[in-house]
Structure formats: C-alpha cells, structure tokens
Amino acid sequence: MGAIPTALVVGLGMPADVPVAWVDGLADGFREECALVGASVAGGDITRSELVVIGVTALGDLGGHAPVTRSGARPGQVVAFAGRLGYAAAGLALLEAGLEPEGGPLLEAVEGHRRPRPPYACGPEAARMGAAAMLDVSDGLLQDLGHVAAASGVGITLDPTAFPIGEPVAAAAKELGADPVEWVLTGGEDHALAAVFPPEVRLPPHWTVVGHVVEGAKVQVAGRTTGLGGWDHFRE
Amino acid sequence: MGAIPTALVVGLGMPADVPVAWVDGLADGFREECALVGASVAGGDITRSELVVIGVTALGDLGGHAPVTRSGARPGQVVAFAGRLGYAAAGLALLEAGLEPEGGPLLEAVEGHRRPRPPYACGPEAARMGAAAMLDVSDGLLQDLGHVAAASGVGITLDPTAFPIGEPVAAAAKELGADPVEWVLTGGEDHALAAVFPPEVRLPPHWTVVGHVVEGAKVQVAGRTTGLGGWDHFRE
Numbered sequence: 001m002g003a004i005p006t007a008l009v010v011g012l013g014m015p016a017d018v019p020v021a022w023v024d025g026l027a028d029g030f031r032e033e034c035a036l037v038g039a040s041v042a043g044g045d046i047t048r049s050e051l052v053v054i055g056v057t058a059l060g061d062l063g064g065h066a067p068v069t070r071s072g073a074r075p076g077q078v079v080a081f082a083g084r085l086g087y088a089a090a091g092l093a094l095l096e097a098g099l100e101p102e103g104g105p106l107l108e109a110v111e112g113h114r115r116p117r118p119p120y121a122c123g124p125e126a127a128r129m130g131a132a133a134m135l136d137v138s139d140g141l142l143q144d145l146g147h148v149a150a151a152s153g154v155g156i157t158l159d160p161t162a163f164p165i166g167e168p169v170a171a172a173a174k175e176l177g178a179d180p181v182e183w184v185l186t187g188g189e190d191h192a193l194a195a196v197f198p199p200e201v202r203l204p205p206h207w208t209v210v211g212h213v214v215e216g217a218k219v220q221v222a223g224r225t226t227g228l229g230g231w232d233h234f235r236e
Numbered sequence: 237m238g239a240i241p242t243a244l245v246v247g248l249g250m251p252a253d254v255p256v257a258w259v260d261g262l263a264d265g266f267r268e269e270c271a272l273v274g275a276s277v278a279g280g281d282i283t284r285s286e287l288v289v290i291g292v293t294a295l296g297d298l299g300g301h302a303p304v305t306r307s308g309a310r311p312g313q314v315v316a317f318a319g320r321l322g323y324a325a326a327g328l329a330l331l332e333a334g335l336e337p338e339g340g341p342l343l344e345a346v347e348g349h350r351r352p353r354p355p356y357a358c359g360p361e362a363a364r365m366g367a368a369a370m371l372d373v374s375d376g377l378l379q380d381l382g383h384v385a386a387a388s389g390v391g392i393t394l395d396p397t398a399f400p401i402g403e404p405v406a407a408a409a410k411e412l413g414a415d416p417v418e419w420v421l422t423g424g425e426d427h428a429l430a431a432v433f434p435p436e437v438r439l440p441p442h443w444t445v446v447g448h449v450v451e452g453a454k455v456q457v458a459g460r461t462t463g464l465g466g467w468d469h470f471r472e
Contacts, residue, residue: 009293011247011291011292011293013289049287049289050286050287051285051286051287051289053285053289053291055247055289056247057245057247057293
C-alpha cells in the first residue's frame with residue numbers, strides 16, 4: 001500500500017458466445033477506471049472458458065519508498081479511514097430486496113454497489129503522512145482491521161459513534177429497517193482505505209479517526225462488543 | 237522478452253471441495269518451477285469458483301535494458317530457436333491415442349507434454365547477444381513466427397531440414413505413423429524460444445538456425461508451402 005498505480009494486467013477467460021459488445025463494455029470500464037489514476041491496461045492474456053473469469057494484477061510504483069504493510073500498527077496510534085463505508089452493502093441489500101430505485105439516495109446506494117469509488121489518491125497521501133499500517137476495505141472494516149491487528153500483534157478499539165453515516169446508507173437502512181452501523185462496520189466492496197497513523201499526524205478532513213490501537217489482540221467495538229453475535233466471526 | 241524472471245502473482249479460483257492435497261501439489265509445482273530461475277510466488281488472490289481457474293502474472297527485471305519485442309526483425313537476419321519443439325505435441329498425440337508409455341522415448345514425449353522444459357536462461361542470453369526480435373513458442377512455431385513477421389513487417393523463410401527431430405518426437409511419429417516435422421513446426425506448449433539475430437552474431441550450439449528474414453510477409457516453409465493445406469491457417 002502507498003504505491004502510485006501504473007498498470008493493470010488482465011487475464012480474461014470467457015465462452016465463445018460472449019457478445020462482442022459485452023467485451024467492449026468491459027474494456028471501456030477498465031479504461032475509464034484506469035484513467036482516474038493515470039494507469040492503463042498494459043497486457044494480459046485471453047483464453048476460452050466455460051465461465052467468464054477475470055483476473056487482474058495491478059502494478060504500482062512506490063517511488064523508492066517502502067510499502068505500507070499490515071504489520072506496522074503500534075499501541076497508542078490512531079485508526080482512520082478514507083472513502084465510503086456501507087454504501088455497497090446498502091446497495092446490495094436494496095437489490096436483494098427487489099428494489100430498483102430510479103433516483104435519490106437509494107439509487108446512489110445501488111450505484112455505490114455497482115461501481116465503488118475507491119479514494120485512490122488517499123493511499124499515497126497516507127504513505128507520505130507516515131501511515132504505520134494500511135489496507136483497503138474489501139471484506140468489511142472489522143474483518144480487514146482484524147488482519148492489521150493480527151499482523152501487527154496488537155488490538156484495535158473502534159468508537160461506533162465516530163463513523164459518519166452517508167445519506168444513501170441512512171436512507172437504505174430506513175427503507176429496509178436495517179442497522180446502518182452494521183453495514184458500515186461489516187460491509188465490504190466499497191474499497192475504502194483504513195490506515196493507522198502515529199498520534200501526532202494531523203490528518204486532512206477526508207480522513208476520519210474512528211479508533212485506537214491498544215495492547216492486546218483482535219478488534220473491539222466500544223459498547224457493542226457483546227450481545228451482537230453477528231459480529232463475532234469478524235473478531236476471530 | 238529478455239528479462240530475468242523475479243516473481244509470479246497467482247490468482248486461483250476453485251470449488252470448495254477441491255482436496256487440500258491437490259492445492260498443495262499445485263503450490264509445490266509453482267515453487268519447484270520458480271526455483272529453476274530464482275523466482276518465487278510473491279502474492280495473488282484466492283476466490284471460490286465453479287471451475288478451477290489459475291491466472292498467473294510473471295514479473296521480470298530487464299536490468300535497465302529495453303525489452304526484445306516482436307517488431308525488430310529485419311531482412312537479412314537469421315531465425316533461430318532454443319529449447320524443444322514437437323515434444324508436447326507428440327506426447328499429447330500419444331495420450332489421445334490411448335497410449336500410456338511406461339518408459340523410454342515415448343514416456344519422455346508424454347512427460348514433455350505434462351511438464352514442458354522452457355530454456356529459461358536462453359531469453360536473457362539472446363537479449364545480451366543482440367536479438368532483434370524474440371518470443372516463446374506457445375501456439376506453434378509457424379503461428380508464433382507469424383506474429384513476428386506481422387509485427388516486423390517482414391517475411392520469414394524456414395528450412396524444414398534444419399530442424400533437429402528429438403528422439404521422443406521421432407519415436408512417437410513412428411509409433412503413430414505421423415509426420416514429426418509437422419509437430420515441430422506447428423506443435424505448441426513446449427515453450428521453446430524463437431529469436432531473430434543479426435547475421436554476424438555467433439550463436440552458441442544450443443541455438444539452432446532454422447531460417448531467414450526476407451522482404452515480404454508471412455512465414456514460408458521451403459519446399460512445403462504448397463500441398464499442405466493444414467498449415468494455411470498459421471500463415472494468415
């Protein structure tokens with residue numbers, strides 16, 4: 001973590017009857033997303049397959065600096081995130097409930113599921129600011145921070161009231177009678193960045209401090225660590 | 237082409253019921269093959285899939301030199317190959333004929349199909365010697381040299397009598413009543429290296445000169461370019 005993205009290598013397997021327009025759309029999507037960071041698809045391979053299979057290797061340039069890994073968190077440091085949390089989980093819940101919103105915050109949640117918006121620039125920024133550990137939130141914040149805690153040999157305590165709830169997440173929770181904080185803490189696929197910083201680092205406003213690194217192990221959510229069995233498997 | 241292999245990134249999709257021993261065997265194979273060149277599996281990702289799908293990105297280090305591409309061939313240069321040709325095609329033909337050789341050259345052909353032996357060191361060597369174009373022979377020599385001809389805007393003429401026929405290839409051809417030269421010219425999956433060199437380069441004995449670059453287009457096999465319709469699609 002902390003590299004500037006430079007190129008993708010894409011391996012593509014697909015049946016012979018996949019429409020060319022579908023493949024064109026896939027290529028357009030790769031090109032448009034790469035353009036956001038100045039990268040490009042630099043190569044890959046194509047083969048026939050019974051299923052559509054897409055394998056992507058992303059390459060980046062650390063500019064000679066060491067990568068920011070999962071193992072650098074130390075007690076006393078702060079835990080922060082940048083980007084969106086809970087949007088993709090909210091959008092998926094709406095779609096699974098059979099809803100097809102045509103506008104407003106519910107549509108924004110669905111679009112957050114269909115096309116996440118990773119905060120690309122925040123990775124190199126965090127590295128420059130001295131992040132001690134970092135990863136992207138692909139499996140849910142609690143689970144992914146659990147990887148940091150395990151790799152660093154520390155515990156992490158989160159303050160659930162510190163998380164801003166995006167309007168689309170709040171609207172979807174109201175629509176479905178769900179708990180928006182659960183989506184924020186356990187929903188994956190938004191590809192937010194979670195990072196650990198020394199306490200003296202002054203974070204710009206697009207980073208939100210949500211917890212601290214402590215002695216111990218695993219991830220605790222203050223005030224919600226008991227009686228919410230659904231979260232237990234994220235704290236293994 | 238011409239880089240020193242450094243690392244593989246492996247994407248692996250598989251059903252949940254794949255035996256662990258199978259996955260261990262796969263990992264062992266990657267490690268053993270990487271050890272031949274001093275590379276290692278540096279990362280990747282795993283996901284569940286209905287089929288076993290393996291996607292590999294190989295990374296290499298050019299040491300600051302420009303890569304040897306397909307587009308550098310010029311008339312007057314010589315075409316040579318290193319490694320094996322026809323072994324994998326001969327081995328596959330034996331297996332498809334229902335033969336299960338237990339030893340001797342027929343088994344060697346089958347093993348050539350099951351585990352190709354790319355001449356890894358010959359790639360950087362060819363680059364150091366000044367190769368003008370190079371690629372590995374994965375789809376068959378005629379087809380792959382056709383890519384060089386097209387990318388370079390030249391023709392290539394091959395001398396079919398210049399190719400050594402490996403004992404396993406000859407034995408399999410005798411067993412099946414097949415033409416060993418066809419396997420050598422059109423068989424893929426041996427991952428030999430084919431390269432084009434300036435005529436003044438003195439090639440070591442593990443490189444065999446088999447043809448020349450000429451003005452024109454496409455790949456011609458001297459004395460066999462007509463009456464062998466099966467090869468036409470390789471010369472498109």
